[in-house]
Amino acid sequence: MIVKFGRTALMAAAGLSMALGGARAAGLSLTLWHNTQDTQGVLALYKAYEKASGNKLVFVDIPADGFETATLTRWASGDRPDILEYHPGAADMAHFNPAQNLVDLSDEAFVKQSSIYDIGGRAADGKVYAAITTFPETWGVYYNKKLLADHGLKPATTFVELKAQCGVLSKAGVTTMHEAGASGWPVAVEPMLYASTIAPPNYVAEVMAHKAKFNDPDSPMLAGLKDWNDRKAAGCFNKDMTTATFEAGAKAVYTGTAAYQMIHSNIAAVYLDEAGGDKAKLDEKVGFVQVGATEPKTTVDAGPIGTYMVPKTGDSAKEAAALDFIRFVTGPGYPDYIKNSGTFPIVNGVSDPDASQLLKEIKAAYDKGPRVVLINQNVPGALGNLMQVMSELTVGQLAPQQSADQLQQGVVEAAQAQGLPGW
Amino acid sequence: MTSAARYRHEVEVSARAVLGRFVAPPALWFALPAFLFVGVFFVAPLILNVPLSFSNWTTYRTAIVWNGFANFNLLYGQGYLINAIWVTIAYSVIAMLVQNVVSLSLAYALRESTLLNGFFRSLFFLPVLISPLAVGYIWRGILDPAGPLDSFISNFVPGGFHYSWLGNTATALPAVAFVDAWKWIGLTTLVYIAGINSVPRELHEAARIDGASAWQTFWRVTFPLLAPAFTFNVAVTLIGAFSAYDVIQATTGGGPGSSTRSINVLLRIQWGMGNFGTGSALGLIVTVMVVVVAIPLVAYLRRREV
Numbered sequence: 121m122i123v124k125f126g127r128t129a130l131m132a133a134a135g136l137s138m139a140l141g142g143a144r145a146a147g148l149s150l151t152l153w154h155n156t157q158d159t160q161g162v163l164a165l166y167k168a169y170e171k172a173s174g175n176k177l178v179f180v181d182i183p184a185d186g187f188e189t190a191t192l193t194r195w196a197s198g199d200r201p202d203i204l205e206y207h208p209g210a211a212d213m214a215h216f217n218p219a220q221n222l223v224d225l226s227d228e229a230f231v232k233q234s235s236i237y238d239i240g241g242r243a244a245d246g247k248v249y250a251a252i253t254t255f256p257e258t259w260g261v262y263y264n265k266k267l268l269a270d271h272g273l274k275p276a277t278t279f280v281e282l283k284a285q286c287g288v289l290s291k292a293g294v295t296t297m298h299e300a301g302a303s304g305w306p307v308a309v310e311p312m313l314y315a316s317t318i319a320p321p322n323y324v325a326e327v328m329a330h331k332a333k334f335n336d337p338d339s340p341m342l343a344g345l346k347d348w349n350d351r352k353a354a355g356c357f358n359k360d361m362t363t364a365t366f367e368a369g370a371k372a373v374y375t376g377t378a379a380y381q382m383i384h385s386n387i388a389a390v391y392l393d394e395a396g397g398d399k400a401k402l403d404e405k406v407g408f409v410q411v412g413a414t415e416p417k418t419t420v421d422a423g424p425i426g427t428y429m430v431p432k433t434g435d436s437a438k439e440a441a442a443l444d445f446i447r448f449v450t451g452p453g454y455p456d457y458i459k460n461s462g463t464f465p466i467v468n469g470v471s472d473p474d475a476s477q478l479l480k481e482i483k484a485a486y487d488k489g490p491r492v493v494l495i496n497q498n499v500p501g502a503l504g505n506l507m508q509v510m511s512e513l514t515v516g517q518l519a520p521q522q523s524a525d526q527l528q529q530g531v532v533e534a535a536q537a538q539g540l541p542g543w
Numbered sequence: 544m545t546s547a548a549r550y551r552h553e554v555e556v557s558a559r560a561v562l563g564r565f566v567a568p569p570a571l572w573f574a575l576p577a578f579l580f581v582g583v584f585f586v587a588p589l590i591l592n593v594p595l596s597f598s599n600w601t602t603y604r605t606a607i608v609w610n611g612f613a614n615f616n617l618l619y620g621q622g623y624l625i626n627a628i629w630v631t632i633a634y635s636v637i638a639m640l641v642q643n644v645v646s647l648s649l650a651y652a653l654r655e656s657t658l659l660n661g662f663f664r665s666l667f668f669l670p671v672l673i674s675p676l677a678v679g680y681i682w683r684g685i686l687d688p689a690g691p692l693d694s695f696i697s698n699f700v701p702g703g704f705h706y707s708w709l710g711n712t713a714t715a716l717p718a719v720a721f722v723d724a725w726k727w728i729g730l731t732t733l734v735y736i737a738g739i740n741s742v743p744r745e746l747h748e749a750a751r752i753d754g755a756s757a758w759q760t761f762w763r764v765t766f767p768l769l770a771p772a773f774t775f776n777v778a779v780t781l782i783g784a785f786s787a788y789d790v791i792q793a794t795t796g797g798g799p800g801s802s803t804r805s806i807n808v809l810l811r812i813q814w815g816m817g818n819f820g821t822g823s824a825l826g827l828i829v830t831v832m833v834v835v836v837a838i839p840l841v842a843y844l845r846r847r848e849v
Contacts, residue, residue, distance in 0.1 A: 189815035192602050196819055215602040215817045301710070304796065360688055362710035362799040504816040508623075508801070515712050515800035526622075533617065537818065538603040 146174030148441045150202040153191060155424055157184040158205075159389070161461020162426050165253070168453045175441055177203075187424070188212075202442045204429045208240040208250035208422045209494075211502035214538055216429070222249040223430040223439060230450035236466045239493055240422030251446045253457065254426035255464045257384040258486045259313055259419040259494070260410045262391065264376045267294065273379075275409045277416035279314055279347055282380065286356035289379055297351065298369035298378035299361040301514055306366045306383050308506040309494075311344030313382065316419045316495040317412035318343065324498050327531070330542065334503075334531060335524035340413075341495070345520040347413070349513060362514060370394055374405055382411065385482040386423060392476070403477035410485040418485050421494040426457075500543075501534025503527055589830060595823040602817030614824035623801065623809055624828075630716065631805045631832070634791075635784035637720035642780045643773075646728045650735030651761065664736070668729035675726060679793020682722045683709065686794075709795050712802040719803050723790045727783070731776045738772030739765060770848035778841050782833050806832075 152166070166177050180201060182190045191206060192215055206212065216222055226248045231237055234252070241250040261282075263275050271289060276282045286296040300306045319340040326332035334341045351357070358364055358378060367390055372378035374394040381387075388408070395402035410418040428449065430442040449457070450467060458465045462473045464483050475483070496503040509526045512518040518526070535543035599610040618624040649667060653660045670678060685692050686708040696704040708718045742765050750760045766773075788807035791797065797804035797812070804812075810825040 186815070189811065192817050193814065196600075196602055196817075217603060217605065220605070301798065302796065304798075360707055360710060363683075363687065363707055501816065505812075508797075508804075508812060511798045512800040515798075515802070517712075517800040529621065533621075533818075534816070537599070537601045 148175045148438060149178050150175055150438060150441055150445065151178045151180060152203040152205065153180045153182055153194065153201040154205045155184055155187050156181050157187075158425060159461055159463075161457055161463065162254075164460045165426075165449055165453055165457045168456060169445055169448050172448060172452070173441070173444065175445075177445075200431045200433050202431070202433060202435075202438045203445055204431055205424060205427060206250070206429060207424045208252055208427045208429075209497035209502060210240075210242060210244050211497060211499055211534075213243045213249055213429075214500070216431070218243040218247070218249040218429075219245055221432055223432060223443065225249060225251055225430070225446065228447065228450075230447070230467065233450075233468045234466045236422060239420055239491075240497065241427075244498070250422075250427050250429050251450050252422050252427045252466065253449050253454065254423060254461075255385070255466055255483075256420040256486070257386055257423045258410075258482050259309065259382070259384045259421075260408055260482070260485050261380045261382050262370070262373050262387070262406055262408050263380050264373050264378070265405060265407050267376045267379050275407060276380070277409050277411055279351075279411065279413050282411070283347075283351055283354065283356070285379070286351060286354055290355045295358045295372065295378040296356040296380060297358075298364065298372045298381045299357045299514075300364050300366040300369050301362040301511065302364055303366040304507040304511065306369070306381075307361075307514065308503075308510045309384075310382055311341065311348050311510070312495050312503065312506070313411065313419050314344030314347050314413045315340035316492050317417040318414060319492075319495055324495065327499065328535075328540075333528050335521065335528040339524060341527060342520060342524040344413070345513065345523050348510075349520050352514070366390075374402075376405075384421075384423075385479075385486075386425070388476075388478055388482060391478065399476035399478075406478060408478055408481040408485065410488065416488075418489050418491050419494050420486065420491055421497055499531055499534075500538055500540060501530050503530065504534070505530040592823050592826050592830075595820060596827040598820045598823070600820040600823065602819070607820075610820070614821045618821055618824060623804070624825075626801050627804055627806045627809045627825075628828070628832070630801070630803060631785060631787075631807075631829075633716060634720045634723070634787060634803070634805055635781050637717055638723045638784040638787070639777060639781040641721055641724035642728055642731055643776055645724070646731035646776070647735050647769075649728065649732045650739055651765075653732070654736055654739045656740075664729075664733065667732055670726045671729040673726070675723075675789035676793045678722060678726045679790045682725075683794045686718055710799055712799055715795055715799055715802045719791055719794050720784070722794060723784060723787055724780075726790065727780065731780060734772050734776050735769065738769045742768045767847075770844070774841060774844035774848065777844060778837060781840065782837050785829060785833050785836070 166179075169175070170177055180194075182194075188207070191204075195216065204216075206216075213222070222243075224247050225231065228248070228251070230251060231241075231248050236252045236256060237248055239256055241248050241252050243249050261276065268275060271285075271292060271294075273285050273288065276285055282297065289296045320326075323332060323340065327334065333339065336342070358372070366381070366383060366387065369378065369381040369383070370387060370390040371394055373381045374391060385408075391406055392399065392402055395405070410416050412419075426449075428446055430439060430446060433439060454465070454467055455470050458470055458473055462475055462479070464472055464475070464479070464486075472483070496506070505526060509518065509523045513520065513523050532543060594609070595607070596614060597609055597611060598607045599613070600607045653664055653667075673681075684690055687693075688705040688707045688710075692708070693704050693706060706714075708714050746764050746768075747760055750764050755763065786807065787805060788811065791803050791805055791808055792811070795803045797808035806825050806829050810822050810829075813819075813822040813825060
């Protein structure tokens, strides 16, 4: 009886493994380092995998605040997960020495099924080491519809228009752009958005080849810093910008105390919370458009949520199971994930979910393009010191040129730390 | 006693005399767990940190290789290090002064062991029990322009008062240092209370009989005899503030600009960029600062002890 049961169980496991496209064994425990900001859709995806595979995911929660520091510290201690959730930009993946420590996913079927791997997931060697499931972070401006309409303004799609509208809105005592100095990263991204949308397509390659620098007089990054500084001097920003958070910014735009917030598409969830979950109410008040330096463009990057890598741990059974997790989340599990999460698919052949008007505007901005990748994604160090530089620029401790000098210095230091040739 | 018993007794005495040279006194055995704890969790990491401070340890490379003073040169060249040292020193001095002045005053007011004083001693001790991060977040809300402090002040200022204590470079550092001091005042108060109550009452009575005022009694009698408590509190508060990180991170994150970017905040920034060698170097700098300040300070303060 026991032997018969065991034989049956083995056959069931084999059948299950065939259903997952070749899982070697069921009943394994796989450690997954995950961001605590994983959405409900992502968490449901994990449960779906466990049910389908018979494996157990053991979660190591990494708080969203300080996510990068916590992950890198654990990694540096020698600890390795079976599945790693992290940013898929080349500059971010460089921290893990991917060629040595991550499984190459380039030949997996899902790579050919999505254009997302033109945006992220590839390391500097061109190979794919990260599997992405979530719609890319699409940068633009959220705006309060009534506030703009009351002042006879259309949503700005360039930084030039933003500056012009600032003149009108400031006279009326309205904050044009809400800045989140306490959060840090939203402020840091603004000059990067400007730079991303005016930089020549091969700009980063030129920097890497020492033909251009971020602190050159004609550098797009310097232009972005100058533009931001000019708008600050013109009074376009909120008075409490040094202590405000991006959540407060979403509230300010939603309630109409600020006209715009420049931030990425994932923050739509924060706006929905402001509206108490009422999509109709949100759509009535808030819209989203793309924004470029001098012409409308859409800046994108692939984010960490729902992005997975397989570290080489030396345990072939677990590495194989981790690979099957990746195949599941990008394959059989993907359509239900899209339905549960309400986010747009990045894999060909999967239908769009029923989304709010705001999310449709975000998708429209993405589709309309032209699309550019956020400028720091493939730069050594990912301009990691930009938050500190912008904090000092905010209070006048640095001028734009000095800020650009600091950024260039950061790139040099990161390239030297990586041992890149020629640096 | 029989000869056999006498012989056994003599052997035992001789053995104890020999072994006694190798067996530690009982006090050391009791202290051993504390020594082990400090050794494993404080001394060992400190010692291990030294070679890492002189290494090229980053997330990008697997091998950790000696690189001399490159990390220190890099930190100096970035232009952040000197500012961070000054911020750390200023923060520590402010926190130490506020903490000791306020706690000495509170200790003098609460020196008598009454029910009411006991209640207030417990009340002032409560912040000591709260996590520094929680303290930082609470005060971030209190010091917000729309927070309760400005709301209270608005009652007395025509047109309202909306000042960003943590958002202005002039006030951010003193404000954060005050928060740090506020958190630990309860502890230093208890030390001062113990010190005040250890001063013999006869000396106060003698001073009063001789016509000394309350202030004269405190300044000429109590305060000199408080020297051991004073030494302890000043040294511990100053050195403790050198290591401050959580209160700063929770309130300002090192901003606005670089106004509260202490060495430990800078260490975290370096760590977050995967630069563990330079992060370790910053840790070593804090250690050296503590040693350079603590030893002369304690030696000087000990000289005034009666």
